[in-house]
Amino acid sequence: MDMEFDDDGPPMLVAADQPNDTENLSAEVDDMNLTRVPITIITGYLGAGKTTLMNYILNERHGKKIAVILNEFGDSADIEKSLTVSQEGQQVEEWLELANGCLCCSVKDTGVSAIESLMEKRGAFDYILLETTGLADPGNLAPLFWVDDGLGSTIYLDGIVTLVDAKNIIRCLSEPTPSEAQTDGTEHAHGPHLSTAHLQISHADVIVINKADLVSEAELDQVKARISSINALAKIHVTEHSKVPALEGVLLDLHAYDKVDADSIDFASKGHSHLDPAISTTTLTLPPLSSAQLDKLDTFLRNILWTRFFISHPDAEGVSVESAGSRPEIHRTKGRLVMQEGGVKLLQGVREVFEFIDAADVGASNEKSSSDKGKIVFIGRNLVPAALQKSLEDAVLG
Ligand SMILES: Nc1nc2c(ncn2[C@@H]2O[C@H](COP(=O)(O)OP(=O)(O)OP(=O)(O)O)[C@@H](O)[C@H]2O)c(=O)[nH]1
Numbered sequence: 001m002d003m004e005f006d007d008d009g010p011p012m013l014v015a016a017d018q019p020n021d022t023e024n025l026s027a028e029v030d031d032m033n034l035t036r037v038p039i040t041i042i043t044g045y046l047g048a049g050k051t052t053l054m055n056y057i058l059n060e061r062h063g064k065k066i067a068v069i070l071n072e073f074g075d076s077a078d079i080e081k082s083l084t085v086s087q088e089g090q091q092v093e094e095w096l097e098l099a100n101g102c103l104c105c106s107v108k109d110t111g112v113s114a115i116e117s118l119m120e121k122r123g124a125f126d127y128i129l130l131e132t133t134g135l136a137d138p139g140n141l142a143p144l145f146w147v148d149d150g151l152g153s154t155i156y157l158d159g160i161v162t163l164v165d166a167k168n169i170i171r172c173l174s175e176p177t178p179s180e181a182q183t184d185g186t187e188h189a190h191g192p193h194l195s196t197a198h199l200q201i202s203h204a205d206v207i208v209i210n211k212a213d214l215v216s217e218a219e220l221d222q223v224k225a226r227i228s229s230i231n232a233l234a235k236i237h238v239t240e241h242s243k244v245p246a247l248e249g250v251l252l253d254l255h256a257y258d259k260v261d262a263d264s265i266d267f268a269s270k271g272h273s274h275l276d277p278a279i280s281t282t283t284l285t286l287p288p289l290s291s292a293q294l295d296k297l298d299t300f301l302r303n304i305l306w307t308r309f310f311i312s313h314p315d316a317e318g319v320s321v322e323s324a325g326s327r328p329e330i331h332r333t334k335g336r337l338v339m340q341e342g343g344v345k346l347l348q349g350v351r352e353v354f355e356f357i358d359a360a361d362v363g364a365s366n367e368k369s370s371s372d373k374g375k376i377v378f379i380g381r382n383l384v385p386a387a388l389q390k391s392l393e394d395a396v397l398g
Pocket residue numbers: 044045046047048049050051052053133134210211212213214239240241242
């Protein structure tokens with residue numbers, strides 16, 4: 001990727017009042033370096049079963065060399081963070097030295113290089129699993145690993161796995177948590193209540209519903225319905241004591257930030273219930289695009305993802321985003337765009353960061369989603385499907 005933002009700046013890169021139209025930020029993915037090590041971020045609300053999951057993996061004989069970063073990053077009290085390397089049931093504990101103790105703040109320099117120098121010393125890992133604190137917002141962490149060209153990193157983000165506690169998740173989605181009083185002041189001041197649990201679910205590529213033993217079938221169905229109404233893209237697994245059915249495809253080899261499979265896009269666009277008032281999944285469609293139209297789509301995405309500036313269309317079936325009260329806030333974007341000259345472009349985004357990738361370049365199928373339509377899936381807040389679709393068409397096809 002060639003994300004051209006200020007190297008010293010925060011990952012939330014472009015301020016609304018500083019549009020930077022001259023640079024082409026929707027970058028082409030660079031040559032995939034085959035030796036890069038995938039990192040999976042494991043998130044989940046307090047007590048959901050993250051540590052149980054990590055221990056389960058560490059004790060399994062999986063034949064892989066997996067570095068498990070157990071200590072909870074984001075807890076800035078410790079300067080050193082422990083990292084446990086597991087291979088064939090053997091565990092070795094190492095210490096990472098982070099400049100200021102917080103991975104979020106130091107990942108651009110010491111965090112990643114500490115992991116890399118450890119790999120030099122111990123041989124490359126096959127996989128890295130990183131457990132975040134229960135209150136972490138993966139939307140802040142993900143871009144650091146995804147947009148890694150500036151880091152010269154040998155690590156890439158494979159995906160985000162969110163554990164939820166089947167017994168408590170519905171309550172977590174309804175009740176404000178203490179942390180929100182401090183962190184939630186400005187950004188989400190309006191609109192329906194947004195909890196940490198919402199953020200962890202909206203950014204997830206895989207959701208593990210744990211503690212299934214504590215709920216009835218009916219309660220479990222309710223939990224599943226609520227979760228897929230928030231995030232219709234994520235794959236859902238149900239576990240007890242975090243015993244995931246497999247590692248590959250559940251925690252590892254997710255390729256959630258490069259490949260976009262047609263199946264998941266089609267599934268997401270099936271039209272799910274809008275059970276959750278705060279966050280929902282919306283699918284927009286586009287006919288096959290010319291490359292000039294792809295450029296226009298790039299501009300549309302920049303407008304909506306970076307500045308959240310949105311043109312109101314009073315004539316759009318009487319629905320406009322302005323009339324919906326708040327501007328859209330998009331957490332995750334995925335898409336498959338059918339090109340007129342043939343081939344499929346994949347669209348990947350997390351918060352303000354997005355890119356187009358040639359499907360052929362990442363070994364993803366060039367197959368179109370059902371029908372000849374390109375599809376874009378947004379997960380986020382204040383999404384008004386009809387108004388979004390109209391604005392998209394005006395911007396790209398008009
Ligand atoms: N009944 C039941 N208990 C579970 C299950 N999975 C984990 N637990 C228990 O739930 C508690 C919390 O599990 P942890 O793995 O520590 O959860 P965590 O997400 O790491 O918690 P924090 O680090 O505090 O955020 C522990 O006492 C676990 O033994 C499950 O499937 N069923």
